[in-house]
Amino acid sequence: MLSQTENTPARAKLFQPLDHPILLARPERVSDFSVWRGHIPFAMLLIELLRPGVLVELGTHYGDSYSAFCQAVDALRTGTRCFAVDTWQGDDQAGFYDDEIFNDLRAYHDPRYADFSQMVRATFDDAASRFADGSIDLLHIDGLHTYEAVKHDYETYRPKLNAQTAVVLLHDTAVTEGDFGVHRLWDELRAQTNAASFAFTHAGGLGVLVLGEASREKLRFLTDADPDDADRLRLFFERLAEPAILAKGLEPTRRELANAEEHLALTRAELERLREALALIENDREALRAHAGRLEMHRDQLEEALRAETEALRVATEALISVEQRPLNRLHRTLTGGAKSGG
Numbered sequence: 226m227l228s229q230t231e232n233t234p235a236r237a238k239l240f241q242p243l244d245h246p247i248l249l250a251r252p253e254r255v256s257d258f259s260v261w262r263g264h265i266p267f268a269m270l271l272i273e274l275l276r277p278g279v280l281v282e283l284g285t286h287y288g289d290s291y292s293a294f295c296q297a298v299d300a301l302r303t304g305t306r307c308f309a310v311d312t313w314q315g316d317d318q319a320g321f322y323d324d325e326i327f328n329d330l331r332a333y334h335d336p337r338y339a340d341f342s343q344m345v346r347a348t349f350d351d352a353a354s355r356f357a358d359g360s361i362d363l364l365h366i367d368g369l370h371t372y373e374a375v376k377h378d379y380e381t382y383r384p385k386l387n388a389q390t391a392v393v394l395l396h397d398t399a400v401t402e403g404d405f406g407v408h409r410l411w412d413e414l415r416a417q418t419n420a421a422s423f424a425f426t427h428a429g430g431l432g433v434l435v436l437g438e439a440s441r442e443k444l445r446f447l448t449d450a451d452p453d454d455a456d457r458l459r460l461f462f463e464r465l466a467e468p469a470i471l472a473k474g475l476e477p478t479r480r481e482l483a484n485a486e487e488h489l490a491l492t493r494a495e496l497e498r499l500r501e502a503l504a505l506i507e508n509d510r511e512a513l514r515a516h517a518g519r520l521e522m523h524r525d526q527l528e529e530a531l532r533a534e535t536e537a538l539r540v541a542t543e544a545l546i547s548v549e550q551r552p553l554n555r556l557h558r559t560l561t562g563g564a565k566s567g568g
């Protein structure tokens with residue numbers, strides 16, 4: 226439970242949300258799958274506060290975190306050069322996946338952000354040589370989360386960090402189940418470095434390690450917050466991210482609606498096609514009916530002609546029979562002696 230504390234002028238000066246409208250930006254790309262959505266408002270604020278020259282993300286997958294960084298860089302015109310490094314093949318924890326995810330993100334990313342951002346499809350180790358020592362201002366590590374893997378990623382990129390400005394974000398610092406080991410590295414780094422730090426605990430947890438002196442002042446409101454304020458800040462950023470999380474909750478319904486609309490459009494098109502086919506059938510039926518009428522008339526004429534011919538044939542046959550009958554009758558009369566004269 227948070228305690229009521231006095232809102233002194235000194236305290237209020239630390240962080241004024243109304244000075245940062247980027248906090249209210251709607252995330253333009255959220256996937257159904259990433260818990261990272263819970264850190265989007267903070268990610269956008271960070272871009273505004275740090276205005277990093279170079280941002281590198283290790284582990285991008287669907288692009289929830291990376292798209293949020295890019296959206297803020299674009300909206301705030303910070304001039305940040307951004308790099309998303311991933312094999313886009315997956316790993317033991319994220320699962321392995323095919324090219325569809327990479328292609329989908331690329332189709333979203335390139336038209337919007339290609340001016341200042343690159344998707345680097347490579348292992349973190351192979352991509353490291355692309356970045357000069359001391360060149361990275363903001364590093365987000367979100368690859369495989371075993372202790373060994375995340376330690377290796379941190380150590381590989383440590384020399385690449387700009388000593389004056391560097392801030393490192395580690396995702397999943399709050400996950401302690403199974404072989405998730407970011408929390409161990411996080412504890413070690415806080416103990417070993419003299420960096421200022423702050424850890425969010427929602428959405429898997431996000432550790433913010435402020436290594437560069439020049440960035441300390443900018444993030445002091447977080448790193449130097451007293452426990453009550455720290456809790457309020459955690460809750461503030463968690464609550465602020467809820468629309469992005471709810472957007473995810475609505476996503477299946479939106480997709481169902483889109484599918485239903487698509488289905489309706491197809492059904493309407495099919496209905497239209499059937500109507501047209503029915504009209505053609507009606508036309509054909511009319512034509513057939515007319516044709517049948519003509520055939521019936523023709524049949525009646527033929528029957529009439531047949532009857533007339535039959536009648537004529539009968540009359541002719543009878544006449545012929547009567548003609549043929551006469552000599553026979555005569556012969557008969559002769560033979561029977563009854564005949565006096567021929568008939």
Ligand SMILES: C[S@@+](CC[C@H](N)C(=O)[O-])C[C@H]1O[C@@H](n2cnc3c(N)ncnc32)[C@H](O)[C@@H]1O
Binds near residue numbers: 315316348349369
């Ligand atoms: C947890 S996901 C990243 C989540 C993402 N930041 C988000 O906003 O949801 C981890 C990603 O790291 C990638 N990955 C893990 N180890 C890697 C390595 N050594 N090299 C390149 N990519 C790696 C995987 O392919 C996977 O897409």
